[in-house]
């Protein structure tokens with residue numbers, strides 16, 4: 436499989452934010468979100484066997500592992516990687532764009548599914564049947580670029596009853612929407628969701644790789 440980077444960092448997103456975590460970032464993504472902060476993972480990378488990836492992950496001695504990208508589910512071997520990580524006893528998080536069917540993913544893994552708001556330019560790429568596959572241990576996430584994205588996200592949360600299903604997270608597009616603005620909208624609407632900022636961009640430089 437093609438890998439951009441494997442690194443050990445503080446989990447910056449999700450309900451696991453703040454915990455030490457190993458990241459496996461797979462190369463390539465069929466989407467092009469307007470605000471993507473990981474465009475360096477679209478191309479290049481290094482071909483690695485499943486055994487090589489497992490050895491690299493093991494070297495960090497950390498129980499929490501996130502499979503991300505790029506779009507991790509765009510490579511067919513990722514299904515086997517996730518299964519192997521689960522089988523070895525890691526707590527596995529899979530960060531995915533929502534555009535690719537999650538049904539082949541090992542259900543011991545926890546899925547963090549982005550719902551692509553209109554500001555990303557990728558809403559029409561969403562594979563909506565994914566939402567029906569989520570369980571209480573998964574997470575749904577909206578990355579919001581402005582007020583119209585926020586209103587759209589609230590509509591989707593209501594239409595699919597997402598807050599009754601699993602944790603729902605909302606974060607502002609970095610340096611595009613003021614965190615305080617999003618926080619105020621959430622509070623004003625009494626929205627029972629989880630606001631989040633990408634911790635690693637505050638701990639390290641906003642454009643740092645491998646953190």
Ligand SMILES: C[S@@+](CC[C@H](N)C(=O)[O-])C[C@H]1O[C@@H](n2cnc3c(N)ncnc32)[C@H](O)[C@@H]1O
Nearest residue numbers: 470471472473504505506531532549578608609
């Ligand atoms: C780089 S993506 C990789 C996984 C997968 N392709 C996806 O989109 O979920 C990881 C996470 O970073 C978020 N992200 C990317 N660029 C961002 C930005 N500029 N501001 C806030 N979040 C961003 C994405 O929405 C996604 O939740």
Ligand SMILES: Nc1nc2[nH]cc(C(=O)O)c2c(=O)[nH]1
Nearest residue numbers: 444445446447448503635646
């Ligand atoms: N520290 C850190 N936490 C993260 N959580 C999700 C990330 C991602 O790019 O998917 C990410 C990342 O790139 N770095």
Ligand code: SF4
Nearest residue numbers: 464466468471505532
């Ligand atoms: S789906 Fe994820 S990796 Fe792909 S362009 Fe969007 S944010 Fe970037």
Ligand SMILES: [Mg+2]
Nearest residue numbers: 472473503633
């Ligand atoms: Mg990231």
